[in-house]
Structure formats: C-alpha cells, structure tokens
Amino acid sequence: MSSRRDILKAGGLAALGVLAGACSTGSDKKNKKSSWSRGEIKALTKENSIKIGVIGTGSRGTGLIHTCNKIPDFQVTACCDTLPFRLENGVKAARTVKDKDGKETKTHEVQAFSDYKEFLAKANVDAVIIATPYSTHYEIAKASIAAGKHLYCEKTLVHGVAPALHLSQLAEENPNIIFQTGHQHHNSWVYKKVVKMLKDGVIGDISHFECQWNRDGDWRRSVPEPKSKYERFVNWRMYKEFSGGLAAELSSHQIDFVNWVLGSVPTRIMGTGGVDYWKDGRETFDNIHFLADYPGGKKATFSSLTTNKFDGVKIRIKGKQGTLLMNHHEAEFLLSDKKKNEVEEKGTFDGVTGASIKLWDPDRDTKNRHVINMNADATVDALIAYRDAIVKGKQPVSNVKTGADVAIAVRMALESMHHGRIVHLEEEIENAKKTV
Known part of the structure; x- marks a missing residue:
C-alpha cells in the first residue's frame, strides 16, 4: 500500500499515473501502444482541415461549435445529441459561419446522430468534443479512445475516483490519442x-x-x-x-x-x-x-x-x-x-x-x-491548443491527468458536503482501487 507521503511526494499527476497503473483496464498489458490508429493528419490545407464532431449540442456544445468556426483548419462535420431540438441547433451552428461583413453563409454538410455509439462508428471525424452532462463523460471518453478519435472533454472530466484513475490509464496506453480536458485557463x-x-x-x-x-x-x-x-x-x-x-x-x-x-x-x-x-x-x-x-x-x-x-x-x-x-x-x-x-x-x-x-x-x-x-x-485559446496538439502529436498542458486530479478533488468535496465528513485523498484512492 502506498503511504500518503509516497503519493504526495510523487506529486498530483505522477501519483495518478502510478495509482492508475494498479487499476485493471481489461487491455493487454504488454501492448502499451494503441492497437488502432486514426492515422496521421497531413499538412493542413483548405481541403484537408481537421474534421471535428461534437457530442452534446446544448448551450455549451453549441457555443464550442461557434468557436470552432472561428479557428482556421477546424471544420465541424458531425453533431450528436439525444434531444432533437438541440441536435438541430448544433447542426445549424456547424453549417453556418459568418463572413467578414457578418453575413451568414452555409458552407458544408453536417452529419447528425442521436446516439454517441453510432456517431463514433459512422461519423466522418478526426477528433471529438464531448460537451454532455459530466456523469456521461467517462463512457463516452472510453468509447472515443476505442474508436481512435482525439478528444476534448469538457470539465469536470468524470464523476468519481475510479473512473478518473481508469481514464488516465487508458490515455497512457494510447499515447497517439490526443486527450485535452476543458479547463481552458491553462x-x-x-x-x-x-x-x-x-x-x-x-x-x-x-x-x-x-x-x-x-x-x-x-x-x-x-x-x-x-x-x-x-x-x-x-x-x-x-x-x-x-x-x-x-x-x-x-x-x-x-x-x-x-x-x-x-x-x-x-x-x-x-x-x-x-x-x-x-x-x-x-x-x-x-x-x-x-x-x-x-x-x-x-x-x-x-x-x-x-x-x-x-x-x-x-x-x-x-x-x-x-x-x-x-x-x-x-x-x-x-x-x-x-x-x-x-x-x-x-x-x-x-x-x-x-x-x-x-x-x-x-x-x-x-x-x-x-x-x-x-x-x-x-476558450478560443483552448481550442487552438487542441488543434495544435493534434497537428504536432503532442499532449496538451490541460490533459487527462490534470483533469483527473481535479475530478478526484471535486468528488472529495461532494462527498464531504453531502455526508458531513472530512474526506482524505489516500482513503479515496484505496477505496477506488478495490472497485476496479
């Protein structure tokens, strides 16, 4: 068992890496690299932009679509939401951009899906943005990694300590997948x-x-x-x-x-x-x-x-x-x-x-x-960083491990406020390891 001193000496991110490694992921331990590959993105041109899919087109997701429309080399080509009226809003936002005079122009077709699993299987995208309720992030992020898609996951990364550790491990096992967490102040x-x-x-x-x-x-x-x-x-x-x-x-x-x-x-x-x-x-x-x-x-x-x-x-x-x-x-x-x-x-x-x-x-x-x-x-700076990370093949500063650190702290705060007790990091980590 790691002592609290050992955990803290390693620092937040390193501690998560070590502890996550103790969690079973159901993958082949010998194969630390991804068994799938999205493929290299070639030199960016107008015809070879990075195709983005947005899962969750509520107010935040649609706002991110509008931001993507402002970023060179990004093109939102698919949207997914379980609510029809929000899916419609997302598709409209993705198809509509404004020229320098503020006139709206429709530029390209956008695929629409109501189920994220079908989206990941069929959407023509290189990378995804996850802007759904945070209790759903874990399953969608896992599926996105399995589909070989780069991902930008809104905060808070996941709900719970065990999912935070597990997702960190999955990302470590798939270093070719860019994983950015939406703490844009980074x-x-x-x-x-x-x-x-x-x-x-x-x-x-x-x-x-x-x-x-x-x-x-x-x-x-x-x-x-x-x-x-x-x-x-x-x-x-x-x-x-x-x-x-x-x-x-x-x-x-x-x-x-x-x-x-x-x-x-x-x-x-x-x-x-x-x-x-x-x-x-x-x-x-x-x-x-x-x-x-x-x-x-x-x-x-x-x-x-x-x-x-x-x-x-x-x-x-x-x-x-x-x-x-x-x-x-x-x-x-x-x-x-x-x-x-x-x-x-x-x-x-x-x-x-x-x-x-x-x-x-x-x-x-x-x-x-x-x-x-x-x-x-x-937010503009964060999505530009996402684009640059994809192009350069280098993980961003706001990554899965910084996001997992925050997710664990949020979980500790909720546990304390809901149950009226002092919550210790080491105890939460040990309990999480027992459930994986």
Whole structure:
C-alpha cells in the first residue's frame, strides 16, 4: 500500500499515473501502444482541415461549435445529441459561419446522430468534443479512445475516483490519442504568466488561496413542452444523476488553478452546502463552501453562491511578501515595499505582450500595485491548443491527468458536503482501487 507521503511526494499527476497503473483496464498489458490508429493528419490545407464532431449540442456544445468556426483548419462535420431540438441547433451552428461583413453563409454538410455509439462508428471525424452532462463523460471518453478519435472533454472530466484513475490509464496506453480536458485557463496567456510569476516567488511563499464564484440567479434554463419529458435533460445541472452542481461546474476551474500553482493536489477536504434558497425541486446544492488542505500546510477555500454575485469570480492568493487578486480577465499584485523594489530591479513585469501594467498610489492597503489585464477568450485559446496538439502529436498542458486530479478533488468535496465528513485523498484512492 502506498503511504500518503509516497503519493504526495510523487506529486498530483505522477501519483495518478502510478495509482492508475494498479487499476485493471481489461487491455493487454504488454501492448502499451494503441492497437488502432486514426492515422496521421497531413499538412493542413483548405481541403484537408481537421474534421471535428461534437457530442452534446446544448448551450455549451453549441457555443464550442461557434468557436470552432472561428479557428482556421477546424471544420465541424458531425453533431450528436439525444434531444432533437438541440441536435438541430448544433447542426445549424456547424453549417453556418459568418463572413467578414457578418453575413451568414452555409458552407458544408453536417452529419447528425442521436446516439454517441453510432456517431463514433459512422461519423466522418478526426477528433471529438464531448460537451454532455459530466456523469456521461467517462463512457463516452472510453468509447472515443476505442474508436481512435482525439478528444476534448469538457470539465469536470468524470464523476468519481475510479473512473478518473481508469481514464488516465487508458490515455497512457494510447499515447497517439490526443486527450485535452476543458479547463481552458491553462491556455490563457495571463494565467500562464501569473502562474510562472507565482512559482518564481513574486509574492513570496504562498500560504492561502481564497476562491469564489458567485452568481445571482436560479441557474435554470427554459424547458420546451412537454416539460415533464425534458426538464431533467435540459436542467441537468440541478440533478445528482447528471451533475456535481456548483463544485463540478464552477469551482473545478479554480481547483485546477490551485493545483497548477502548487504542483500538487488536495490531501483532504471538508465542506458544507445545501439547497437552502431555491426551493424548486433541484437536488444539487445552491450554495457550497469547502476547505482543501494541500501539502506543506497550504490551504485553499472554495465557495459559490447563487443568491448574491458581489465580487463575482475572484481568487485571492496570499504570500509572505504580497497578495494576488485575480478574476477572469485581470491579475492585480499588491506587494510589500521590499518585494516591490526587488521585482522592479528584476523587470518581473516587463515585456508582458498585450498587457496593460499599471503602478499607482491609491489610498488603500498598499501603494505597491501591479495590474495585468486582458480581454482574450480563453476558450478560443483552448481550442487552438487542441488543434495544435493534434497537428504536432503532442499532449496538451490541460490533459487527462490534470483533469483527473481535479475530478478526484471535486468528488472529495461532494462527498464531504453531502455526508458531513472530512474526506482524505489516500482513503479515496484505496477505496477506488478495490472497485476496479
């Protein structure tokens, strides 16, 4: 049995690789390479673009289709959804692009499927995007790997510890299959810059992260008639059968960021939450709060509300020599006098392409403030990274193992909040290995 010390010493990703290897996959252990191959993608031309298929054409999936339409060398050629009206929307989005004057033009035919297994067997695609409810990701991702398709799987990667370990192992056994997880901040230049600066010690030794993602609304979407037939499939985020709620849909991005900065994963998590405000039949919590312990005594808190959006999305990172305040588009560093002089001498904030960096003296906690802001769309950057990974044959930075790390932490948070107990990583790993 691996001790907690052994697991953590290896680090989050390495630990998953080692532990996943202990899980049976039902494959030939001697054959670590894929027994199937999609084949090499040739030099990209207008006639030889990467053919993309989208499984799950709800609001997120259709949004990803529109984004794909903007990316050179991508062409969405097939869509799949179990709901007819959403499948129709997806196909329409895939066929329709806008020219430079904003005029809509139909460009190509798009295959339509209502069953993902038939889609994977018949669709003329090189790669897939999985944008279905997260409880379905595991089976669809397994089938996509078996079909030899590259895949981009939306967050949260999977529901449960054992599926996370198993999927990591399958990806390791099939290195020719590009596997990207949809934590798009890995591809945001401002996040990459901030992570490097934090690792370089711009605010000193980090002790605490405070992460929040607040909204003001019931999170529901309109449901067509008959509502009794479509409610659970349209508002799947409300139901435990399909979703992990706020932790899986929102906090997961911030868990991914903390893991990235620290190069580690939570050792234990404790939390609370409830259906306390929206009494509308939902099952997933409308407010969540949990604390994660990381190696070295570092702590991270995560919260998400649906009744007050004050401060919206915010991350506060506290170090011995400064604090970082961060949202989707801006990173603000508040530094001690000593650290301010040090970073200016080193030119830490110099040469940040496309950034607006300011230093001013407001009547606030400190006079030493540096701001980096940006307006780029991280989802666009993420899908460009997916394209580049396919072309170069190199796994992306937001991959199956970073996604599995987050999925395990989300599972730990849900277990703690639902059952009122402290959840330990080592215990969850050992229990998962028994079920595989």
